[in-house]
Structures are given as structure tokens and as C-alpha cells.
Amino acid sequence: MTAFLAVVLTGLFSVTALLALIRLYRGPSLIDRVVAADMLLATMVGAVGAEAAVNRHATTLPVLVVLSLLGFVGSVALVRFAAREDEEA
Numbered sequence: 001m002t003a004f005l006a007v008v009l010t011g012l013f014s015v016t017a018l019l020a021l022i023r024l025y026r027g028p029s030l031i032d033r034v035v036a037a038d039m040l041l042a043t044m045v046g047a048v049g050a051e052a053a054v055n056r057h058a059t060t061l062p063v064l065v066v067l068s069l070l071g072f073v074g075s076v077a078l079v080r081f082a083a084r085e086d087e088e089a
Contacts, residue, residue: 006054013047034078041071 020043023036045067052060 002054009047009050009054013043013050016043030078030082034075034082038071038075041067041074045071 017040020036020040024033024040027033045064048060048064048067052058052064
């Protein structure tokens with residue numbers, strides 16, 4: 001059952017990452033690309049968390065924390081940058 005769950009989760013996370021990469025490539029605006037990058041990072045966090053749950057270990061918890069903080073800080077920084085560009089235009 002664990003192998004089946006791992007295969008299903010791998011397939012779902014792969015499709016999600018592929019769709020996020022397509023949105024990241026196609027755009028059309030900066031905000032669309034920021035949301036796609038954030039979604040790709042959230043998919044990575046989910047995949048690492050699922051791997052830790054399936055294998056029943058907590059050694060990847062620091063990786064999850066760093067990825068989550070990176071996503072939060074990156075999203076806030078890019079939104080502030082985009083808001084600043086809108087004010088100038």
C-alpha cells in the first residue's frame with residue numbers, strides 16, 4: 001500500500017509542478033509568474049512533506065522550514081516590488 005501511495009503522490013505532484021512551470025513560462029504578467037513560482041515552491045514543500053510522511057522520518061523538517069520561509073519572504077518581496085512599480089507608472 002505504501003508503494004502505491006508513493007506512486008500516486010509522485011504523479012500528482014509531478015502534474016502540479018508541470019502546470020506551475022507552464023504558467024511560469026507563459027505569464028503573461030509579473031504577478032502570474034510570482035503566483036506560479038509560489039505554487040511551484042508549495043508543491044516542493046508538499047512533496048518533501050509527503051516523502052517524510054511515507055518514510056516516517058522527521059529529518060527533513062529543517063528543509064521544510066527553510067522552503068516555507070523562502071516562499072513567504074520571496075512572495076512578500078516580489079509583491080512589494082510590483083506595488084512599487086505600479087505607483088511609479
